Amino acid sequence: MNKKKADKFSKEFIIADGHIDLPYRLYKEGLLYEKNINLNYETKGNFDIPKAEKGGLNCPFMAIYIPSEKLEEEAYDFANDLIDLVRNLIKSNEKFSSAYSPKDVIKNFKNNQISLPMGIENGSAIGTNIDNLTYFFNRGIRYITLTHAKNNQICDSSYDKEKKWSGLSDFGKSLVRKMNDIGMMIDVSHISDDAFLDIMMITNKPVIASHSSPRVLTPGFERNLSDKMIELISKNKGVILINFGSSFVNSKSNKLFSQINKIAEKWRVKKKLKKNSEELEKYKDSLINKLNPFAELEDVLDAIDHVNNLVGDNFIGFGSDYDGLGNSLPKNLKDVSAYINLIEGLIKRGYSKESIEKICYKNFFRVWNANLQNHQI
């Protein structure tokens, strides 16, 4: 009964996801400059057209992910290359269309098309030239995650132990103002708590957290959002797009995965292997099989419940991080065909049709539209 209802909702509603790492996955597969990338068949990754159709996914934001070691020109060039890759994807698969606003997504949805909007994950691509912001907006980028694993020229990172700016740099402050002016959404995932607070003092538009979960589920994990931050996002009328990763929604999984990563890293150094070696992946998988660190679908539902109980259902959406988490997704949420399981879980927990529709796309689109309103470009 619930399954049928979930299936119906998944077809009736747009399903938007704030963060899918498909471009970087395809880069890792050696397809960066490939003109024709066919995704009309089942791939080994978390995302392809058959899986997206099964799950009812219509609006996956493509993360233009820039690794922290790439700086200035290299970061700028890499962002351009990944944007070109997304454009090639759209050209080579009839099912895909570009989208620069919620209006575009709705139009594509009516035409049975999957939209591929884009966000840049790591503001290092902007360098120190603020005009690059408008340049990337004109290339179709609609949000920027200000940093990634390390502090950068804009702000501090949640993952970096030594903070450089105690929040936003002066350049970061001007950038945030300019983002507001031109209609580029500010993504607060990955940044430090102080950087977050600085943004909240400055921004006059609602923000997104493109792939973060509540910190209360993973105490001490600064990459997730504290209750105070969740409350501030709700006051700002922003949206928290829930990260599905096991380490983001379950404290035991978080500890086990960080243990696995530490053991694997030691082993890699001993074996003198490269960071992206296949042998390392196999070794990691063997540890994963032994320790069974996976979270459950219920943990992701708990993450949604927590935000709902704290601030209500107007500030929740999906930001799975599919194709960016390797072998660490919860059971029954392994790829983009699984949104139906999540919707079924929400129905079972008593969420109304109206609530589920908000979570699937309406909340996120409210924020996106608010950013595009009165923008000067």
Ligand SMILES: [Zn+2]
């Ligand atoms: Zn990320």
